[in-house]
Amino acid sequence: MKRLLLSTLLPLAFPAWASEPSAQRQQQLSALLDQDCGSCHGMTRKGGLGSPLTMEAMRELGDEALVATILDGRPGTPMPPWKLMLSEADARWLVRRLKGETP
Amino acid sequence: MKTILSAALLLLLGACAPTLRATGDLGLVVERADGRLKMVENTHSTTLAEISGLGDLSHASVVYSRDERFAFVFGRDGGLTKIDMLQARIVGRVMQSGNSIGGAISQDGSLVAVANYTPGGVKVFDSDSLELVADIAAIGADGKSSKVVGLEDAPGNIFAFSLYDAGEIWLLDLKDRSSPKVRKFPHIGNQPYDALITEDGRYYMAGLFGEDGIAMLDLWNPDLGVRRILDHYGRGQEALPVYKMPHLEGWAASGNLAFLPAIGRHEVLVVDMTSWREVGRIAVAGQPVFAMLQPGGRRLWVNFAIPDNGKVQVIDVPSLSVLKTIEPGLAVLHLEFTPRGERVWLSARDSDQVTVWDTETITQVAALPASKPSGIFFTARAHRIGL
Known part of the structure; x- marks a missing residue:
């Protein structure tokens, strides 16, 4: 019963899980984060031309704001909109990774 | 490890035994994810040695001493590392800031300067001892600390650089190293993101991200101030997204012409250096990052931002x-x-290899394994202004 409840409730509580990127896609996203985001934000995410993306800094910001920043960019800064290359599910997974919530 | 040791040993032996070694065909390949360098030679296209322990090497760059014996490596994490090219080892290292973006060596080779983001x-360091010679805070006219970009060496032991946040160009004169002089040019434009100095050392040019055009300072006539050229160079009305900041380093003249990577658009701009006007655009396969003239100026090689970064x-x-x-x-x-x-x-980062191409036939002649390679720097840079 408990298991049934969990499996029905979880997708509601975390809608992003419904469209979790595939294992292969996660690998691509992880490489993109390290290498391509790393070009501006540093491979250790301590910042560069772009602001720091440390776990502490990311945890201070809401998921929706971060997803929006990834997909739509930040006007007035070099941060481009990535929606041509990333889906919303991709962006949600990246936000979880940035906050240290993925394995 | 064994190969590293034997390669280092060979180099060492070379210094005292029958085979003497010069450094003119040596170079360093940055393995950005591992904080490691591969020492290579370009006569036979081989790897000679590995040097580890350089910290965060994302966006790392290298300059060389005038005798091509030593390399100075600028790491992202603020590390400045001095490498002996004959012994293939680190001979000096300072953590000089929290976050840096590149550097330059002075005309006389005595000083190495590093551009920092944070703070x-x-x-500026003595190139022999790596002792601090000057520490210049980049406080703009707005009173705020600014990231420094586009640091270049200019004739007269001058370093030119730009303040990204404040929109200024500064000239740091170190003819007398005991009393550094700074000359500031404010209001040069919005968000200078990279700069270059022409091969002759005369013009310092900063690309602007926040608006169109290039801010140019004639170092033969600095009293004329900074002027704007190429008003149409930039992101334009639509302000297309830019997936990797273009680099201006490859600027070189072929006759009267110079070439610039467009910002956002899939084009290379052709510039007439006598009038500083755009005289053409070449459609290319993606957003260009480097547009580099082959020595001699007959061909231009262009690489691209993601998602077209598998092409050249x-x-x-x-x-x-x-x-x-x-x-x-x-x-x-x-x-x-x-x-x-x-x-x-x-360098092909995601293929973990460096490939070598014949520039006349445009065919691959060698491949060297390297872990996540980024910048490649040959010692011949030692004798070029701005590199």
Whole structure:
């Protein structure tokens, strides 16, 4: 019963899980984060031309704001909109990774 | 490890035994994810040694001492590391800031300067001892600390650089190292993001991200101030997204012409250096990052931002048209020509290899394994202004 409840409730509580990127896609996203985001934000995410993306800094910001920043960019800064290359599910997974919530 | 040791040993032995070694055909390949360098030689296209322990090498760059014996490596994490090219080892290292973006060596070779993001400014070190000579905080006219970009060496032991946040160009004069002098040019434009100095050391040019155009300072006539050229150079009305900041380093003249990577658009701009006007655009396969003239100026090699970073295009300069598109691997980050241009080395980050190409036939002649390679820097840079 408990298991049934969990499996029905979880997708509601975390809608992003419904469209979790595939294992292969996660690998691509992880490489993109390290290498391509790393070009501006540093491979250790301590910042560069772009602001720091440390776990502490990311945890201070809401998921929706971060997803929006990834997909739509930040006007007035070099941060481009990535929606041509990333889906919303991709962006949600990246936000979880940035906050240290993925394995 | 064994190969590293034996290579280092060979180099060492070379210094005292029958085979003497010079450094003119040596270079360093940055393995950005591992804080490691591969020492290579470009006569036979081989790897000689590995040097580890350099910290965060994302966006790392290298300059060389005038005798080509030593390399100075600028790491992202603020590390400045001095490498002995004959012994293939680290001979000096300072953590000089929290976050840096590159550097330059002075005309006389006695000083190495580093551009810093955090805290924003320029630090200058003695190239022998790595002792601090000058520490210049980049406080703009707005009173705020600014990230420093586009640090270049200019004739007269001057370093030129730009303040990204404040929109200024500064000249740091170190003719007398005991009393550094700073000359500031404020209001040069919005968000200078990179800069170059022309091969002759005369013009310092900063590309602007926040608006169109290039801010240019004539170092022969600094009293004339900074003027704006190429008003149409930039992101334009639509302000297209830019997936990797273009680099201006490859600027070189072929006759009257120079070439610039467009910002956001899939084009290379052709500039007439006598009038500083745009005289053409060449359609290319993606957003260009480096547009580098082959020594001699006959061909231009261009790499691209994600998602087109698996391609490199070769442009024929006389006809201003794309001659060939090659695919040297995944995520091509940088290219470096041999000193007289018969070969070009290309780093393919996601293929974990560096490939070497014959520039006349545009065919691959060698491949060297390297872990996540980014910048490639040959010692011939020692004798070029701005590199």
